[in-house]
Amino acid sequence: MKKIIFTLLYIHCFSFFSAQISDTVSISRKEAETVFLDKNLDLIAQRLEISQAEARAVQAKYWPNPKLSISEVNLWRTYDIEEQPALVGNWGKNSQISAEIEQVIQTAGKRRKNIELQKIEVEGEKYELQEVLRELKKTLRNTMTEILYNQEQQKIYQGQISSIEKLTKSYNNQLNLGNISKAEYVRLKAQEIEFKKKLISLRQEIEDRQTELKALLMMPAHSYLVISDPFAMPDKELSELELSQWLEKAKENRPDILISKNKEKHAEKNLEIQNAMKTPDIAVSIGYDRGGNIMKDFIGLGVSVDLPVFDRNKGNIQEARLEIQKMKNETQKNLLKSENEIVSVFRNYLRTQQVSEEIDDTYESTLDSLLVSHEKNFRLRNISMLEYMDFLDTYISNKMIILDTKKELNQYYENLQYAVGQDL
Structure with a gap:
């Protein structure tokens, strides 16, 4: 008898506590999918992956920046040299300076091919989004089906508990009047307790589904979701x-x-x-040299290329x-x-x-x-x-x-x- 009283008290406390901590939200399957597409963080993250790939595709279109080199600059006065015209103000009459601009030119269509490669990667990220959406949509829909299934199970047991409670009360009165045996009453009461324990078990199961669904929809932890659609084929x-x-x-x-x-x-x-x-890139340069050559101001062109002697890729x-x-x-x-x-x-x-x-x-x-x-x-x-x-x-x-x-x-x-x- 103590066991029965404890179980009933547990059922009552569990129901009261659940009601206190939960904000019930009724939502249809269609509404849930709309919220999912809008708020799911996994989908948002995958969309950002697409944006990153598009940014890389934009970057691939740019040529390499030219390289400027300045060297052979003496910051002190040098004597016994031929005086030259000043460069800035009075500075530069006794100074030497060398400058060079170099531009790398990619050969064999490397730049074009890299742009095409980046476009393929953008396309791949879009397919990745579709795959993430396919996986999560399956999880979402099956989770909602499980919740609907569980909701219908609860209705069945709640209906039976309501009915059997009336029968138990009636049998208790008949027991007090001596019209039935105690065994009949206990058998009925045991069935009532069994149904209530099953209902608690169902509510515990649905909590796991609730956790999954709220994570997919980015709903707050204290909310309790009820699927409003009928459970149909x-x-x-x-x-x-x-x-x-x-x-x-x-x-x-x-x-x-x-x-x-x-x-x-x-x-x-x-x-x-x-x-x-396999085809090496070419670097084209233009150089200027002041005071370091037989000419006072020397401008020359240059070209450099790697020789593919050892590494043919x-x-x-x-x-x-x-x-x-x-x-x-x-x-x-x-x-x-x-x-x-x-x-x-x-x-x-x-x-x-x-x-x-x-x-x-x-x-x-x-x-x-x-x-x-x-x-x-x-x-x-x-x-x-x-x-x-x-x-x-x-x-x-x-x-x-x-x-x-x-x-x-x-x-x-x-x-x-x-x-x-x-x-x-």
Whole structure:
């Protein structure tokens, strides 16, 4: 008896505490997705990655800055030299100075190829954003499905607790009048406590889902989210005839495949750059020398170039070729992976759909009406407690089967959209 009292007290305190710390927010699935797209920090961070890549693409367009060198400047007066005209004021009559401007000119189209490489990287970051969005959207939608599933479970147990509390109260009165045995009352009371403990367990489960959802939507910790949509089957009917179309769409839309193809392009462009690196750049210079030559003011042109005698960039070229092959294999692996995922998920969807089709549209309402009838007959003692408890187990079991079917269909549908790479 002490154990029963403690459990009831725990239930009451838990419910009161939850109500005090939570600000309930009702939100639809569509509203949640809008908030997610606007506020999720992972998406914001990935968008910044795109901006950074675009900045690098802008930077790649600039030529290298020219280099100015000034040397051979004597800051003290030197005698026994031929006097020269002053440079600044009276300074410079006995001074020497040398200056040079040098400009590096990239050869073999290195600059153009690097600009193209940066554009490929911008494209790759956009595909990365799509991949992050695909992953998070799947998590978001499946989390909302889990919360809806849990909400419906709670409704079932809350309804049964409300009903059985009335029956328990009535049986307690009958027990005091000596009309029933204590065993019957305890059996009913035990069922009531079992339902309440199950309800607590469900509330603890939903807290984990709440944490996930609030993190995705960037909601404050004290908020409590309630999904306002009804828990229903997916709207779209799926047909096996569409399977071949989905396999083709995945090749065009799945971000992981697009990322692999982009990496192939990146590797191919990098090979072009590495081949171009065999050709040395040219540095063109213009120099001025005052007082350091047979001429008072000497201006001369110069050119410098590395001689590719020892380093022909062979190692980097070989590595770039191997990277292309590696990326081609990665693309092929992702293509096979997408096909297997689509087929597997769709088969699971069809199996669950078959179970769903066997459940008549009126079956759930029939269950509810039969439960009401059994409760009434149990109060009137037209049926025994054993018969009532047996039907109650059957009722809850079947309600859970219906909910499980809805949940699995929604999850398989979302997993199929994830595998195809776009909303169906």
